[in-house]
Structures are given as structure tokens and as C-alpha cells.
Amino acid sequence: MVADLAVLVHVAPAEAASLEMAFIITGSCIGTTDGACVDVCPVDCIYSKKGDNHLFINQDECIDCAACEPVCPVDAIFPDDEVPESETEYVKEAADYDYDSSEPGLNL
Numbered sequence: 001m002v003a004d005l006a007v008l009v010h011v012a013p014a015e016a017a018s019l020e021m022a023f024i025i026t027g028s029c030i031g032t033t034d035g036a037c038v039d040v041c042p043v044d045c046i047y048s049k050k051g052d053n054h055l056f057i058n059q060d061e062c063i064d065c066a067a068c069e070p071v072c073p074v075d076a077i078f079p080d081d082e083v084p085e086s087e088t089e090y091v092k093e094a095a096d097y098d099y100d101s102s103e104p105g106l107n108l
């Protein structure tokens, strides 16, 4: 019985990471990109590289502290489960972004 419960609640580390919430930068950032979020992020998990039109939050590094959300002047940042329907493309963009070829900070 105990063993059965252990099986039921077991979550592999990779799956557990994907279940954690993170914040998402949406399209309103485009055209502003002032880096205010970068300045307050305690773990430097907001990335960009030359040529990007907005910044990206690394979903694996974000600690869900919410510090970036209120400082954005254009309300572009949302918890991933509160992203407006019209902005869900940015959830996929953040997941697919190549963080290895980018750097934390405002590098546009």
C-alpha cells in the first residue's frame, strides 16, 4: 500500500521542473525594451541578444519571485498561468528561445 502511494506521487525531476511556474514577457515589451525588469531580477534570468525585439525569461532559472512584474512600464510580464489568451505565443517563444546563444541582461 505504501509502495503504491509512492508510485502515485512520484514525479521525476524533469517533470517537476516543468510544473514549476515562471514568468513570461509578452508582446507589449516590443518597442519599449527598457530593461527595468533586468535591473530587479535577483537571479539574472532575463535574457536577450542583438537582434531580438523583446526580452526573454529563462523558464528554468526564474524563481517566481514576481519582482519584475510591477516594474514593467507596459505591463508585459505575467505569471505563465495568467498570460492573456492573445499573448500565449510568447509562452512558446520563451520555451523555444536559445538561451545558450544569448546572455542575461539588455543586450539588444
Ligand code: SF4
Residues within 6 Å of the ligand: 023, 040, 041, 042, 043, 044, 045, 046, 057, 061, 062, 063, 064, 065, 066, 067, 068, 069
Ligand atoms: S519572477 Fe523574479 S526571478 Fe523570475 S524573471 Fe521576474 S524577477 Fe526574475
Ligand code: SF4
Residues within 6 Å of the ligand: 025, 028, 029, 030, 032, 033, 034, 035, 036, 037, 038, 055, 071, 072, 073, 074, 075, 076, 077
Ligand atoms: S520591464 Fe517590461 S518593457 Fe522593460 S524590458 Fe522588461 S518586459 Fe520589456
